[in-house]
Amino acid sequence: LSIVYAPSWKEIPDTVGTRFPGPDDVVAVLAERSEQDKIMGTTLSGPHRDRIIFMHEGRQFIPVASTGQQRLVALLLRVAQAVYYSRITGMKPVFLMDDVMLELDPDKRQKMTAMLPEYDQLFCTFLPGEPYERYRHSTTRIYHIEKGEWHD
Structure with a gap:
């Protein structure tokens, strides 16, 4: 590409x-x-x-390109932008990713998560029913918001 x-x-x-x-x-x-x-x-x-x-x-x-391929390219460009910012400034940005796995097949989901660099603060949103548990790490905190209400 x-x-x-x-x-x-x-x-x-x-x-x-x-x-x-x-x-x-x-x-x-x-x-x-x-x-x-x-x-x-x-x-x-x-x-x-x-x-x-x-x-x-x-x-x-x-x-x-398929919708999933376009989505993966867009997400990887965001990752590249964050990596570049980190190298230039020496600071790790807060990383926000909305509906991160939307339209990605299982193979592309795995590739996407493998490409994510270590960040102090990475916020991802998932659609209801999305199996986000497999992306959990030892430092992961999950917040559930439903109908405007915050649930721990």
């Missing part, structure tokens, strides 16, 4: 060819389009419009 960054900004003609916009160019575009953005109620230009494309064997991955 490879990742391709596809910026939304168009290349700009330059004396040497073309280039992607720098900070001054971005500020100019945002200022130029601010009235249109106000009318539309959203910012139509900016890095939030960029795309990240996942490629596998020369093809886009998302259109051909």
Whole structure:
């Protein structure tokens, strides 16, 4: 699996060819389009419009991937982000994972839990009936919340 960054900004003609916009160019575009953005109620230009494309064997991955495969990639990207943050800062982040095993088959569930790094605080939510007991460790604390009520 490879990742391709596809910026939304168009290349700009330059004396040497073309280039992607720098900070001054971005500020100019945002200022130029601010009235249109106000009318539309959203910012139509900016890095939030960029795309990240996942490629596998020369093809886009998302259109051909199963829901479970897409879910696993999304979860593993979160893990990679947390590992990177830990390396850069020397601190372990609080890790929050909602409906962690949703749409993962047993093999992908096992791979996912094997990839989780050790964190001081890892919070996972599970759907009712999810067999979460197998993910329990000696330091695990389980809280049960039902209809807004907390149960130990």
